[in-house]
């Protein structure tokens with residue numbers, strides 16, 4: 224099952240720069256593991272925003288929820304998920 228997720232990041236003002244850097248490092252590690260195993264099929268930066276669009280390829284809604292809620296920066300992200308179906312005009 225394919226899902227498009229938009230993630231908007233907003234760190235609280237009281238978080239130190241060191242904590243933000245540490246979070247970003249943990250996020251990168253987790254994100255790259257998901258990319259290695261194919262569940263995070265692609266991730267794109269939204270130009271000019273601290274946000275991304277990501278395509279997930281997973282078995283179920285429950286699996287996607289588990290993945291999203293395990294992102295280290297999950298408490299600091301607003302996430303909007305759109306389920307994707309095959310377009311009838313697609314050649315792939």
Ligand SMILES: O=C(O)CC1=CCC(=O)O1
Nearest residue numbers: 230232250254273274275
């Ligand atoms: O867009 C970001 O930087 C936050 C994020 C979520 C998953 C990821 O790899 O980065």
